[in-house]
Amino acid sequence: MAGNVDALYIFLTVVSALMCVLVFTLVVVFAARFRRRKGVRAEQIEGSLPLEITWSVLPLGVFFVFFAWGAWIYFSERTPPQGASEVYVVGKQWMWKLEHAEGQREINQLHVPVGRDIKLIMTSQDVIHSFYVPAFRIKQDVLPGRYTTTWFRATKPGTYHLFCAEYCGTQHSGMIGSVVVMEPAEYQAWLGGGGATTGSLASNGQALFTQLGCATCHRTDTQGRGPNLVGTFGKPVLLEDGRTVMEDENYVRESILVPTAKVVSGFKPVMPAFQGMVSEEQLNALVAYIKSLSPPSAGAANTASVAPSGEKPHGPEVH
Ligand code: CUA
Numbered sequence: 460m461a462g463n464v465d466a467l468y469i470f471l472t473v474v475s476a477l478m479c480v481l482v483f484t485l486v487v488v489f490a491a492r493f494r495r496r497k498g499v500r501a502e503q504i505e506g507s508l509p510l511e512i513t514w515s516v517l518p519l520g521v522f523f524v525f526f527a528w529g530a531w532i533y534f535s536e537r538t539p540p541q542g543a544s545e546v547y548v549v550g551k552q553w554m555w556k557l558e559h560a561e562g563q564r565e566i567n568q569l570h571v572p573v574g575r576d577i578k579l580i581m582t583s584q585d586v587i588h589s590f591y592v593p594a595f596r597i598k599q600d601v602l603p604g605r606y607t608t609t610w611f612r613a614t615k616p617g618t619y620h621l622f623c624a625e626y627c628g629t630q631h632s633g634m635i636g637s638v639v640v641m642e643p644a645e646y647q648a649w650l651g652g653g654g655a656t657t658g659s660l661a662s663n664g665q666a667l668f669t670q671l672g673c674a675t676c677h678r679t680d681t682q683g684r685g686p687n688l689v690g691t692f693g694k695p696v697l698l699e700d701g702r703t704v705m706e707d708e709n710y711v712r713e714s715i716l717v718p719t720a721k722v723v724s725g726f727k728p729v730m731p732a733f734q735g736m737v738s739e740e741q742l743n744a745l746v747a748y749i750k751s752l753s754p755p756s757a758g759a760a761n762t763a764s765v766a767p768s769g770e771k772p773h774g775p776e777v778h
Contacts, residue, residue, distance in 0.1 A: 460611065463532050464596040470528070474521060536597065539610035543576035547660065547743040550581065550588035550601040553630040555621065558740065560747060561650065562659045567636030569621065571613060572646035578610045580708055580746075584739045589625035592638055598624055606708045606746075613640040664748025667741055676730065685730060686723045692753035697724040711746050 546569065549556040557565045571577050581590055583603040590609065591598040599609040613619075623634035641649060668674055676685035695703045696710070699722040704710055713720050715737070718730035737745070 460532070460536055461594070461596045463535075467525075467528050467532060471525065536609065539578040539608060540576045543578035543610055544571075545578050545580060545747070546571075547740075547747070548579050548581040548590060548601065549739045549743070550583040550585075550590070550623070550627075550634075552585050552628050553623070553634040555590070555623075555634070555636050556740070558660055558743060560660050562663070563650065567621070569636070569638045570646065570649050571638065571640055572643045573613055573616050573640050574643075576610060576612045578608060580606050580608050580743070582606050582712075582739055582743075586627050587625050588623045588627050588634065591622040591624035592619055593622070594619040595638075600625060606712060608708070613638070616640045616642055616645075660744050660747040661751035662748075664744035664746070664751075667737075667745055668748055671733070671737075673745075684726070686726060688749055689752045692750045694753075696721075698722060699724050699726070699728075708746055708750075711749050712742060715742060715745060 545560045547558045547560075549558075555567050555569075557569050559565075563570075579590065579599075581599065581601045582605065583601045585603060587603070588601040589598060590601050592611070595611040595613065597609050597611050599607055601607060617640055619638045619640065621636040621638050623631055625631075627634065668677075673685075676683050677688050678685075679687055679689055681687065692706050692711070694706055696706050697703050701724075702721075704721055710721065714730075716734040717732055719728045719732070722728045
């Protein structure tokens, strides 16, 4: 991404510099050329339509280039590629807590292999922070109460600065860390010998799912009092009030914390709220588990895919 961002930035700077030179040159030239002279009277000019259209349309065209180019970069930064490795990030005053899908936990450090797409699923347990890695040209606010995401693919091994870029209290400036990009073999060794893991994020989530009693209602058949969650992630969900929403990380998160916010069509709002009962880390594990019930290969196409066969409570999932 860095090359694209830099190219746009250089283009902006060059266009601005050219305009600046043009404007100041004309100011000086016209001041000299049309200066007050003895015996010469000023002539009233009525304006020129072709000239005015030209100096309106030309800059508009240039601005549209900025817009289209910027939008293209923005959307590619916003859209993690399919199959990216996921890392959950929790910001808190004043540290970054990171957890890999495989279960490795880190503080203020993120180890990744070179050349792999990494999707960050981020939230805060207190105030607004911002995840900023200047070398990768990525900066994304990290908000309490919801997930924001960003992604990167590091192209060179090395250690890169990680900053918090949103003033978040006394030790904001100390909320720094590093992203360590390693050769794949090195990374494998790190995974093996690295921080003690207590199983993958999804398997921790599965244990929690049972422990919190979720499994009693969200059964894997059609008899549960809650929707069967197998194969539903990343697909549209028809709600009781007729709306259709995408089942993404934020939807799952909200449905755990405030289940009555968006009730799935055909179900009653009987699920207890877990707001304040699960930590951000536990929530991340639950989300990872629910995602693991829908492997990407099963539902890569999002339109007109298989309607859940004979699963009456789901209703028409694809709207
Ligand atoms: Cu966190 Cu500034």
